[in-house]
Amino acid sequence: MRRDVMEFERVLGYFDEDGDRKISLSELRSRMSKISGEFELKEAEIAIESLDSDGDGLLSLEDLITLMESVSEDEKLKDLKEAFEMYDSEGCGFITPKSLKRMLNKLGDSSKSIDECKLMIGRFDLNGDGVLSFEEFRIMME
Numbered sequence: 001m002r003r004d005v006m007e008f009e010r011v012l013g014y015f016d017e018d019g020d021r022k023i024s025l026s027e028l029r030s031r032m033s034k035i036s037g038e039f040e041l042k043e044a045e046i047a048i049e050s051l052d053s054d055g056d057g058l059l060s061l062e063d064l065i066t067l068m069e070s071v072s073e074d075e076k077l078k079d080l081k082e083a084f085e086m087y088d089s090e091g092c093g094f095i096t097p098k099s100l101k102r103m104l105n106k107l108g109d110s111s112k113s114i115d116e117c118k119l120m121i122g123r124f125d126l127n128g129d130g131v132l133s134f135e136e137f138r139i140m141m142e
């Protein structure tokens with residue numbers, strides 16, 4: 001069994017007070033209240049409704065895994081945006097040859113010319129405009 005699945009099972013076990021391998025509305029409220037103070041009924045209902053994949057009103061191990069994978073994807077996207085912003089030193093919403101050269105210099109590679117930076121950008125510049133948009137950067141980083 002993969003290590004991360006074992007961790008999800010531990011989380012499920014913590015919330016699953018009656019041992020049925022599912023998290024009910026009352027179990028979610030009870031445990032979340034212990035973790036973060038009061039957890040309103042409406043908050044718990046929204047959480048169950050948005051995560052419950054089979055419509056039984058309970059959260060399963062698979063629902064927890066889906067939740068954690070989506071959180072992980074959100075975190076990756078946030079990290080990519082932060083990295084993109086570092087390269088977009090001009091604040092124009094694109095990585096230009098000039099901003100790429102500037103960032104490479106900061107990273108210790110001062111040997112690249114503007115023409116070399118244009119070539120680097122050109123490999124991932126899908127629309128041929130000479131700069132990298134965030135979407136092109138994201139595809140490059142995949």
